[in-house]
Amino acid sequence: MAMSQTPAGAPDSALEAARAEPLHPPMTGRQKILGVVAAVALVAYPFVFNAPFPQHVMIMIFLYGTMAQSWNIMAGYCGQISLGHAMFFGIGAYSSAFLFATYQISPWLGMLVGMILAMAAAAVVGLPTFRLRGHYFAIATLVIGESVQIVVQRWDFIGAASGIWLPIVRENQWANFQFHDSKIPYYFIALGFLAVACLAVRHMERSRLGFYFRAIREEPEAARSLGINITLYKSLAFMLSAALMAMAGTFYAQYVLVVDPEVVFPLTLSILVLLMAVMGGVGTLWGPLLGAAVLIPLSETTRILLGGTGGAVDLMIYGALIVMICLFKPEGLIGLVRHWLPSHAVKKEAGHGDA
Amino acid sequence: MAMLEVEGLTKQFGGVVANNDISFQVEEGEILGLIGPNGAGKSTLFELLTGFYPPDRGTARFQGRSILGLRPDRINRLGIARTFQKLKPFQAMTVAENVMVAAMQHSADPHKARAQALEALHFVGLLEKRHEHAKGLSTGQRKRLEMARAMATRPRLLLMDEVTGGVDQRSIPGLIELVGRLRREGTTLILIEHNMQVLMSLADRVLALHLGRKIAVGTPKEIQNDREVIESYLGAAYA
Structure with missing residues (x-):
């Protein structure tokens, strides 16, 4: 449209000024310093804390951070609450484990296969369920996730309830994605996967995809009226999310070297990932990582302190924390961080959290 | 015809x-x-x-x-574009982002979409509000926002x-x-x-x-x- 008419309010100079503004506010000096410090600390960490437990805790934070970020794409940005995300984790874990155990195919390749299968599964699950709104979509994904677990429990071809034990290989550790001397390679791979997830979200957030996802979250009808094929874009969100989840699944399989339906397809995993994202702050880049960084040390520590039964205690603490977050900081812990680290960039993004 | x-x-x-x-x-x-x-x-x-x-x-x-x-x-x-009787702004997005969503139909590049969005906001007299979240606007401003958004789809x-x-x-x-x-x-x-x-x-x-x-x-x-x-x-x- 050629807007040649003189508009009502502002003079043309105001339009020129508005055009000259940067699309994304540049990082402040404080943010840059914080970024460098964090990067150095993350690289130094496994060498400073050269014991299995602190390394394991960080690896779990990275792994769950990746998953929480994956869930965040679908729910935080696109507004579709999934309670069945464990199915994509399981698909990833099983694909690479099965291909390696049966055909000695490198888990890296198996991971790609798993990601593609997870994306296909997301597309298939999405077709009928994207017609459902809000809670109904959540319930549908919950039921489908549970059904997948039950099917895998009875599917003899892939080990049924006893799952798959990965053969131990001591040579070519990088090619075989198995490390038996130290956790440090796992540490850096998990960190790399988390970085991939975060970069994917950062890129998505700033592109048309992210704008469309948020529009669909906010007002699906208005989004349609502006030419957005909402079923297509919901599918894309679901597929992207599923692929990252499957990537995490392969990592997990290679880390513990055994997969079974109880561990890689449970509803509790879907819920846990949701809790982390919600606790940290949905619809934001850093929220899910923050959630994982708070909840994982909590659960790992209670498990150590209280032994095998610790699992229930950490969930009780999670529950209490979630109630407190809902009451006092509905936008998530990220709200607190923004309070301490104010910047122009943060102010502009402040509204994204309340999906 | x-x-x-x-x-x-x-x-x-x-x-x-x-x-x-x-x-x-x-x-x-x-x-x-x-x-x-x-x-x-x-x-x-x-x-x-x-x-x-x-x-x-x-x-x-x-x-x-x-x-x-x-x-x-x-x-x-x-x-064919429309506005809604019950207004439907993208509440948690800024005024400029609201219109960028619409402009992205013609340009996936956020920079170009923003230039078009600013033009549409200028046209409806909402340029000053571009950084504000849509949920803070008055009814009249929301109507203007819906018009800008619809117009940005050309x-x-x-x-x-x-x-x-x-x-x-x-x-x-x-x-x-x-x-x-x-x-x-x-x-x-x-x-x-x-x-x-x-x-x-x-x-x-x-x-x-x-x-x-x-x-x-x-x-x-x-x-x-x-x-x-x-x-x-x-x-x-x-x-």
Whole structure:
């Protein structure tokens, strides 16, 4: 449209000024310093804390951070609450484990296969369920996730309830994605996967995809009226999310070297990932990582302190924390961080959290 | 050939015939007003023409092309945009981002989309609010935002539901002026409007609906004096 008419309010100079503004506010000096410090600390960490437990805790934070970020794409940005995300984790874990155990195919390749299968599964699950709104979509994904677990429990071809034990290989550790001397390679791979997830979200957030996802979250009808094929874009969100989840699944399989339906397809995993994202702050880049960084040390520590039964205690603490977050900081812990680290960039993004 | 040709459009909800055999045409460049008391079927007609409801019977051709049964996003891409009676801004996004979503139909590049969005915001007089979240706007500002958003998809035909409804009196002249400018930019418009004075100053022709039926079509003046139209609003005693 050629807007040649003189508009009502502002003079043309105001339009020129508005055009000259940067699309994304540049990082402040404080943010840059914080970024460098964090990067150095993350690289130094496994060498400073050269014991299995602190390394394991960080690896779990990275792994769950990746998953929480994956869930965040679908729910935080696109507004579709999934309670069945464990199915994509399981698909990833099983694909690479099965291909390696049966055909000695490198888990890296198996991971790609798993990601593609997870994306296909997301597309298939999405077709009928994207017609459902809000809670109904959540319930549908919950039921489908549970059904997948039950099917895998009875599917003899892939080990049924006893799952798959990965053969131990001591040579070519990088090619075989198995490390038996130290956790440090796992540490850096998990960190790399988390970085991939975060970069994917950062890129998505700033592109048309992210704008469309948020529009669909906010007002699906208005989004349609502006030419957005909402079923297509919901599918894309679901597929992207599923692929990252499957990537995490392969990592997990290679880390513990055994997969079974109880561990890689449970509803509790879907819920846990949701809790982390919600606790940290949905619809934001850093929220899910923050959630994982708070909840994982909590659960790992209670498990150590209280032994095998610790699992229930950490969930009780999670529950209490979630109630407190809902009451006092509905936008998530990220709200607190923004309070301490104010910047122009943060102010502009402040509204994204309340999906 | 008229820009929009509607023939025998019918939509039934259970026992209620919301649109009953409605036919009309919209010429390129004109403003068609749509009036009728509550329940006349005005909004239903919009929902049918923009693909949000499937029709039961009838045809609608836009620039010679049948549009009934297409998805809303397809219809928008063909060149028909709309605003909503119950406004639907993307609340947690800034005013500029709201319009960028629409502009991205023509350019995936956020920089280009933003330039177009700013132009549209300038046009509707909301440029100053570009960094604010949509949830903080007044009703009048939200209406302007919806117009900017719809315009950023570069429609040939714009369907506007209640331009002045729910807006304080002081904002009305500005909105009327804005609609006039939209027309001068070459956009064809269909307006649902209850305020007869507004229609008198804007519309070329008015289509009156009552209980789902077309009861009259003509210039605003003709419609204002139409016996059946007055009856539909005020009852037979006043006609």
